[in-house]
Amino acid sequence: MGGSSEIQQTEASEAGSLAICLVSGGMDSCVTAAIPRVENAGLAFLHVSYGQRTEDRERRAFADLAKHFGVEKRLNPSIEYLKSMGGSSLTDERIDVAEANLAARSIPSSYVPFRNSHLLAIATSWAEVIGASRIYIGAVAEDSSGYPDCRPEFYEAFQQVIDVGTKPDTNIEIVTPVINLRKSEIIKRGLELNAPLDLTWSCYQAQDLACGRCDSCALRLRAFAAAGVVDPIKYA
Amino acid sequence: MGGSSEIQQTEASEAGSLAICLVSGGMDSCVTAAIPRVENAGLAFLHVSYGQRTEDRERRAFADLAKHFGVEKRLNPSIEYLKSMGGSSLTDERIDVAEANLAARSIPSSYVPFRNSHLLAIATSWAEVIGASRIYIGAVAEDSSGYPDCRPEFYEAFQQVIDVGTKPDTNIEIVTPVINLRKSEIIKRGLELNAPLDLTWSCYQAQDLACGRCDSCALRLRAFAAAGVVDPIKYA
Numbered sequence: 001m002g003g004s005s006e007i008q009q010t011e012a013s014e015a016g017s018l019a020i021c022l023v024s025g026g027m028d029s030c031v032t033a034a035i036p037r038v039e040n041a042g043l044a045f046l047h048v049s050y051g052q053r054t055e056d057r058e059r060r061a062f063a064d065l066a067k068h069f070g071v072e073k074r075l076n077p078s079i080e081y082l083k084s085m086g087g088s089s090l091t092d093e094r095i096d097v098a099e100a101n102l103a104a105r106s107i108p109s110s111y112v113p114f115r116n117s118h119l120l121a122i123a124t125s126w127a128e129v130i131g132a133s134r135i136y137i138g139a140v141a142e143d144s145s146g147y148p149d150c151r152p153e154f155y156e157a158f159q160q161v162i163d164v165g166t167k168p169d170t171n172i173e174i175v176t177p178v179i180n181l182r183k184s185e186i187i188k189r190g191l192e193l194n195a196p197l198d199l200t201w202s203c204y205q206a207q208d209l210a211c212g213r214c215d216s217c218a219l220r221l222r223a224f225a226a227a228g229v230v231d232p233i234k235y236a
Numbered sequence: 237m238g239g240s241s242e243i244q245q246t247e248a249s250e251a252g253s254l255a256i257c258l259v260s261g262g263m264d265s266c267v268t269a270a271i272p273r274v275e276n277a278g279l280a281f282l283h284v285s286y287g288q289r290t291e292d293r294e295r296r297a298f299a300d301l302a303k304h305f306g307v308e309k310r311l312n313p314s315i316e317y318l319k320s321m322g323g324s325s326l327t328d329e330r331i332d333v334a335e336a337n338l339a340a341r342s343i344p345s346s347y348v349p350f351r352n353s354h355l356l357a358i359a360t361s362w363a364e365v366i367g368a369s370r371i372y373i374g375a376v377a378e379d380s381s382g383y384p385d386c387r388p389e390f391y392e393a394f395q396q397v398i399d400v401g402t403k404p405d406t407n408i409e410i411v412t413p414v415i416n417l418r419k420s421e422i423i424k425r426g427l428e429l430n431a432p433l434d435l436t437w438s439c440y441q442a443q444d445l446a447c448g449r450c451d452s453c454a455l456r457l458r459a460f461a462a463a464g465v466v467d468p469i470k471y472a
Contacts, residue, residue, distance in 0.1 A: 075321075081313030081358065087365035107403055113364035114402055117357040121350060122317065128349035129323035149401040157396040164393050165385040166350055167343055 018042040019175075020123050021136040025061030027220060028178055030200045031186050032138035033069055034193035035177050044073035044132060048119050050112065051083025052090045053097070057207035064199040075126055079118050088112040090204060097205040100218030108145050108215055110204060116149035120158050120174065124165075127172045136175045143182040143223075145215055152179055183223030191229065198232035209236040254278040255370040255411075256359050261297030263456060264414055266436045267422050268374035269305055270429035271413050280309035280368060284355050286348065287319025288326045289333070293443035300435040311362055315354050324348040326440060333441040336454030344381055344451055346440060352385035356394050356410065360401075363408045372411045376419065381451055388415055419459030427465065434468035445472040 019041040023029045036043055047062040049055050059076065066074055082091055089095040089109040098109055116139065123135045139150040148154065155174050162172050178186050190197050202220045203210035210217050212235040224231040255277040259265045272279055283298040285291050295312065302310055322328040325345040334345055352375065359371045375386040384390065391410050398408050414422050426433050438456045439446035446453050448471040460467040 075317070077315075077317030077320075079313075079315065081311070082361060084313075085311075085362055085365045087361075111403070112361075114357060114361040114398075117360065117397060117401055118354070121353040121357050124353065125318060125323075125348075125350040126321055129321045148403060151400065154397065154401045157393070157400050160393040161353060161390065161397055162350075164387065165353055165390045167347070167384060 017134065018044065018130065018132040019134040019136055020044045020046055020127050020130075020132045022046050022048070022119055022123055022138070023062050023065055024138075025058040025065065025200060026138070026202045026216075027183075027190070027197060027200045027223075028138035028140050028186055030065055030138075030197060031190040031193065031195045032136050032178055033065060034190065034195040036134070036136055037069060038193065041134065043069065043071045044075070044126070044130065045069075045071045046119075046123055046126065047074070047076045048122060049076060049078045049080065050091065050115065050118070051080040052112075053093075053205055054201065054203060054207050057201050057203075061199060061201040065196065068196045068199060073130075075122075077122055079122075082112060082115065082118070085113070097214050099213050100215045102215070102218055102222070105146070107147065110145065110215060111147050114149060116147075116154065117158065120162075124162050124172055128166050128170050133171055134173050134175050136177065139176050139179050140181065140183065140186070141179050144219065150179075152176070155179070182226070183219055184226035187223055187227040187229055200233070202233075206236065209234050211236055253370065254280065254366065254368040255372055256280045256282055256363050256366075256368045257372040258282050258284070258355055258359055258374070259298050259301055260374075261294040261301065261436060262374070262438045262452075263419075263426070263433060263436045263459075264374035264376050264422055266301055266374075266433060267426040267429065267431045268372050268414055269301060270426065270431040272370070272372055273305060274429065277370065279305065279307045280311070280362070280366065281305075281307045282355075282359055282362065283310070283312045284358060285312065285314045285316065286327065286351065286354070287316040288348075289329075289441055290437065290439060290443050293437050293439075297435055297437040301432065304432050304435060309366070311358075313358055315358075318348060318351065318354070321349070333450050335449050336451045338451070338454055338458070341382070343383065346381065346451060347383050350385060352383075352390065353394065356398075360398050360408055364402050364406050369407055370409050370411050372413065375412050375415050376417065376422070377415050378418070380419070380455065386415075388412070391415070418462070419455055420462035423459055423463040423465055436469070438469075442472065445470050447472055
């Protein structure tokens with residue numbers, strides 16, 4: 001457990017408080033969810049359905065993770081209007097999910113416009129109602145797809161919105177514990193924390209066996225290779 | 237039309253661009269919706285259902301206003317998960333809508349936690365997909381209920397989130413043309429612009445005749461009295 005001392009150094013380590021963790025069902029959120037447990041916070045899990053192709057599979061991963069972590073307080077709101085807006089290959093069936101091109105510098109077609117703002121708005125409203133003081137989100141900045149709403153400056157800006165947009169006596173902190181880690185480091189951290197990576201789902205387009213070809217599969221496979229670990233999920 | 241020159245001085249007066257206007261169906265959004273028309277922007281109307289008590293009546297006001305302004309491009313997403321969270325008298329039937337107390341300094345029970353962030357997140361995603369460059373919202377700061385997410389600093393902070401959380405080539409500006417006006421000034425502005433105040437709905441609890449007793453009715457009636465104009469809608 002060599003990494004746990006580092007984890008306990010994160011700013012939000014007040015014992016006994018309540019934390020909301022955004023859990024998509026992917027690897028990054030699985031490892032992120034293991035961290036507040038180490039920090040002794042009460043946990044609530046939030047999964048948002050936005051009409052993505054693999055939603056059924058993701059929701060199953062969410063349920064499996066919540067069960068694993070023993071989290072009873074769960075919320076699974078739907079913002080499927082994002083699908084009706086379109087503009088992303090993840091929600092619009094007319095746009096193909098592209099084969100991975102991790103060398104590309106442009107924002108991929110899987111970008112769901114401004115999606116993470118919706119996730120944080122929901123988490124903040126819920127936090128204000130249930131009295132949670134922290135929101136954990138497993139965003140990853142550098143070693144990822146280049147989405148603008150996964151970068152530290154986005155979370156810093158949203159923190160300001162929370163600070164001015166909630167009641168004066170409400171204090172909610174966004175915590176992004178893996179944002180500056182490489183994906184391979186997230187895997188290593190997950191192994192240290194006994195995070196159940198076998199229960200996670202990352203593929204953008206398949207729901208039975210991961211395709212191994214989309215951006216998300218490619219990032220995951222590259223990370224497992226770099227970590228020198230075998231990915232416990234099955235690929236087509 | 238003495239006020240129109242002032243209106244044309246707002247920062248966002250690029251002719252020919254597309255603007256999204258958030259239209260709750262109330263007086264402030266009705267007057268706000270009249271402004272981009274003066275500024276010659278193409279218009280799209282957005283109304284968000286969040287499980288509020290008077291949603292059916294508000295949606296009718298929205299449809300009436302869209303018809304009046306000749307706006308075809310409309311979106312009416314549902315975020316009824318806010319109702320399931322509770323925490324507000326507007327969405328939680330177990331909390332009574334309080335009689336108005338406009339002298340109170342505390343945040344009233346009608347505050348829907350962090351609601352306006354959800355509205356802006358939806359508007360921004362839609363703007364990014366349809367290529368709109370402005371989001372008009374009829375928030376009112378001082379002469380209102382004291383909600384934290386109606387103050388200028390909230391919109392300034394959210395503007396930062398938009399700037400860093402969307403694609404590099406996306407430019408979307410939040411416009412709050414009535415935020416510093418008194419409610420009576422909004423009425424006068426509306427009359428100058430021929431805004432159809434008779435089509436609007438403000439009451440928090442009734443859907444046939446306005447109650448005249450809730451905060452929202454009290455603010456509206458006080459404003460009409462101060463403007464020296466008769467409110468065109470009917471009260472119980």
